Amino acid sequence: MKVLVGWCDPTCEAKWKEVDLSYRDIPLQSWLGDHCFIKKHIDSDLIPLWIKGPLDIWHKILKQVKTERNARILRWPVYDRDFLPARMDKRFTQWSQKGITSYWKITKNNELKSFKQLQDNYNLEKCDFFRYLQLRHYYNKSIKYLEEDEAGILKILLDSSNGRPPKKTISKLYACLQTERKCNKTYIKTKWEKEAKITINEEVWLNICNSVIHMSSSGLWKEFSWKCLVRFFVTPNIKSKYCNDTEKAKCWRNSGNVSAGHFHIFWECIKIAPYWSEVIKEINTKMDLNLCCDFTVVFLGNLPRN
Template identity: 35%
Template sequence: MRAVICWCNPSYTAQWKNLEEKMLPIPIQAILADNNLQTYINNMDNPWVKQTLKTWKTVIKEHKLEANIIALKWCAYDSEFIPNKLDSSFKDWIAKGITDLCSIMKDGKLLSFEILKRTYLLEKQDFYRYLQLRHYVDIKMKNATKTGTHLIDLFIKSYKSETIDRIVSCLYKGLLDLTLHSTSYIKIKWEKEGGINISEEEWTAIWKYQWMCTSSQKWREFGWKSLIRYFITPSQKSHYDNNPPVCWRNCGNQSANHYHIFWDCSVLRDYWREIHNALQYIFQCEIPLESKTMFFGHVPQEWPKSDKHLVNILLVACKKGITRKWLSSESPTINLWMDITMDIYKMEKITAFVNHKLDKFTLYWEKWVKYVTPHRPDFTFTNQ
C-alpha cells in the first residue's frame, strides 16, 4: 500500500517507480480510482504491482469507497467520463499538468476556469471542455460520503507533493478509520464461512443485544469478542506458522475457521443440541437450531424484553463454555454452561441489589431459576 501513495506523488522519484509506471499503456495512477480500468491488472506480468493493485481494489470494494474516490480519478482516462473518449484534447491536458481531479478541486468543487487557465495555460477553446468536466464532477460528488476521508486525504496530499511523515502509520490509521465505524466486513466474513445470509437489520439487532444482555462490562466485552472474531483459530494461525489449519478437536476438518470452531464442528453438535433443548424448555417455544439464532443471538422481535435479555445471557454463557475448552479436544458440557450462567446470575443479582432493582432482576431470571432448580439441586437460590 505504501507504493500506491508513492505512485501518486509527482515529486517522488525512484527507479522502481519509473519501471512500474511503464508497465501499462495508461498511467498506473489512473487505474487506482477507476474500477473499469482495473481490468488492466490481469494483463500485468509484475506480481508485486499486480498484488498491490488487487489489494487496493479489495479495500475499495470492502469499504464501498467507489463514490468517494472520484477526486482521485484522471479526467483524461476516467471510463465514466464520456467526453474524454470523443475528444483527445483531454489527454493533451496531462502535458500541461492536469492529471488527477483532486489537484484541480477545492471543497468538493472544480476550481474556476480562470484559475485553471492561468495555472495550466489552458486556451479559450478549453472552456467547453471545462464545463463538461465540471458538470460531471458535480454529479459524481453528490454521491460522495465522508467514509474513508482520512485515507483519501493521504492520496490528495501525495498528489499535491505534500510531505507525509510515516506513510505506513498514516495508511494504517486511515484503514483503521474505515473499520472503526462499520462491522460490515465482519458480517461478510461470517457469511462467507457459514454460507449464511445476515441482513443489515439483523446484524444491527445482534450487536444491540450484545451490549444490553448483562450489567457486567466483562460479559458484554466477551460477547463482543466472540462476534468480532477476536479469538485466534487454526485458520488464522496457519497464515504465520505454516501449519495446516486442522481443528484441534480432531473432528477431521482441514479448515478450522471461526464459524467451524464456534458452531459447525461435529464435536460441538451434542453441546449445541442440549443447549437448544434447554432453551426451548425455558421459553416454551420453538427455537430454530441454526447459527443465526443460537450463536449470533438473533431472536424474534416479538419476544418480551425480559426473554430477549435472558436468552442472550444464556447464549453468552454457552459461548463462554466453548472458550473454556479452547485448544481442548473435549466438548463443553451443559453442566459447564449452567455453572457459567450461575456465575453471571450471582453478579447480576448483586448489581440489582445495589441499584434497588431486585424486582426487575427476579422477573428477568424467573424462567432460568424454574428450569435449573430441579437439574442442579446444588445451586442455592434465595429471596426468589
Template identity: 35%
Template structure:
C-alpha cells in the first residue's frame, strides 16, 4: 500500500470546507454559523480574484484566510494558471470595469449567471434590457479569457466544479486528492533551457529524455547514478553562483576564464577540453573552433553522459 503525499492530502482536507461553503446544493447547519460571505461578498466570487481579496481584507478572518490560501497553493501546484479566472463572477470581477458602475449585473446572480463558466452553458438566459450587458461580458471574455478556456479545463478544475454541484459530501477529500495528483505537472524543462542558454545549443525533447534515462541504465551503482543525476540537474555550486559571496566568478581550475557556470565547469573549461577531444576526436581537417561548435551536438551529449556514468576517475577529475 503506497503512502499518500501528505502535503497534497493536507490541502485536500483544507479544501473540503471551502467546497461546502461554495456549493449551493450542500446544506448544513455549520454553514449558517460560519457564513457563506465575506463582508457581503460571496466566497466563490473571491476564489480566483486576489485583488478583490486584498480590497476586502480577507486576511482579517482567520478561517477564510486559511481556506483561500490553501486554494491558492493548490492552483500553483496544479498549474491551473489563467484558467482559474473562469471561476470569477462577472458581477464582482475586479478586472471587469462595467460592474463598477452598473449594479444590475448583480441581478444575474439570482438567475444562475455567476461565473464565466455559467455564461458558456446558459447563453440563452438573456432577458429584455440586458443584451447590451451580455455583449460587454462577451467582449471581456473574448479579450481576456478565451485563450484560457480553449486550453481546456485541468483535471483539478473539473473535479472541483463537479463537487460544487454534488449534493453529497462523500469522498470529497479523496476525490480532491486524486485530482491534485493527476494534475501535478513535474517538469525539468527549465533545467534544459538553462543548459541551452549557457551552451548556446538546442536540445530536443527526445534528446533531453534520453539524457535523463541514461543516468539510470548506464550503471548499477546508485552512488554514481545519484552523482550523474546531480550533474544533469545542475546541483553543484559553481563560481557564478558563489560570486555573491565576494569570491568572484573565475574558474577554480585557474584556466583564466571568468563567468564559470555549469557548462564551463563540466564541458567547456580549457583544462578538461583536452579530455573531451581525446574521447571524441574531431573529424579530419576540422579546426578547433569548428570542432568546438560541433562536439556539443545532442548525440554526443548523450554519449558523454554515458561515459560519465561509467568512468569513475573521469568524474572525479571533472569536480577536482
C-alpha cells in the first residue's frame, strides 16, 4: 500500500517510482479508481510483477472495504473508460494537458467546480462549455460519493495526491484497514470469560489492554504479554482441533485435564499453581503490595491504577 501512496504523492521522488510509472502511457494513479481495469491488468502479462503486486493488494482492499464506488474519484476523465465523450472527443486530452487530470482535482465538497472556476484555473474556452455539461452529468451520476468517508483509506490516497502524504504512513494505513474491517476485539474478552467463568466489565478490560502497553519498556516483553492476552499460543485444545484428534487435547503437563485451553495452560493447571503462588508472594514482598492470587489481576493484568 505504501507503494500506491508513493505513486499518488507528487512530492515523492524516487527511482522506483519513475520505473513503475514508465511502464504504461496511462498514469498508474488513475487506475486506482477502476477495479475492472485493474483486474484486467492483473490477469494479463502487460505489466511487470512488481506493479501487479501493489495493484493486486489494492484490488482486494477495494473489495473488502467496499470502497469500490468511492474510489472512482481517483479516476481521470480522459482515461475513464465509462465516460464515453472522452473516448470520442480528443479535446478531453487537451484538458488533461491543461491540468484537468483527476476528478478529485476539479471537485470541492463532493460537487464539481463551476465552469467559471475551471475556466479560470485551467484556461478553458467558451466552446468547452458543452463538454463541461457532459462531464458534470457523468460526474453526478457515476463518480460523486454516495457517502463521504472522512477517515478511510481513500482519504490517505487523496491527501497524498494533494501532496500531503500522512506521517507514519504504514501505521495510518494499518489503522484504516483495521477500522474498516470492523475488527472488534471483544470476542477475546468473551472467550476468557467463558473459560475462566468470570465476568470482565468494559472498564476492567480497558485497564487490562492498557497495562499490556504500559507494563514494560521492553518490546520483547510487551509482545509476549500481548500474545498471552490475545490468546496467540497454540494450546492442546487448539492442536486437537487442527489434527482432529481428541487425544491431543490433553494437558501436556499430564495434570489429568483432557481439554486444556488457554485458561488451563496458563493458570488453572495444578502443576503450575505453585509457580503462581511463589511469583505473587515474591511480588508482594519486594514491592510491598497486597495482590491476591486472582487470574484477572495477575495473569490478565487488571492491576490497581496506582
